[in-house]
Amino acid sequence: MTTATAPIFTATCRRGHVTHGDADTVGRNGGHLRCACGALTAARVLAVTVKPDHRCGVKCTSALGATCDCSCGGKRHGSDHAA
Secondary structure, X not given: OOOOOOOEEEEEOOOOOEEEEOHHHHHHOOOEEXXXXXXXXXXXXXXXXXXXXXXXXXXXXXXXXXXXXXXXXXXXXXXXXXX
């Protein structure tokens, strides 16, 4: 059985900070996410593949791209780069 989840959006600002948001946040900002450093950056959908047997690690937390395939479901994706 597959459970549908709301899309997660991600953005990487010029300083290299990664931020996440939902469709409402992206819609209010005209397709952008605001980073904690104040930068407004174009958002893209984070393609998430949840793999329960794949532990979340450095590959996920240090990621800058728009794909996540581990057990966290995108929650920790790029967290090493948060502002």
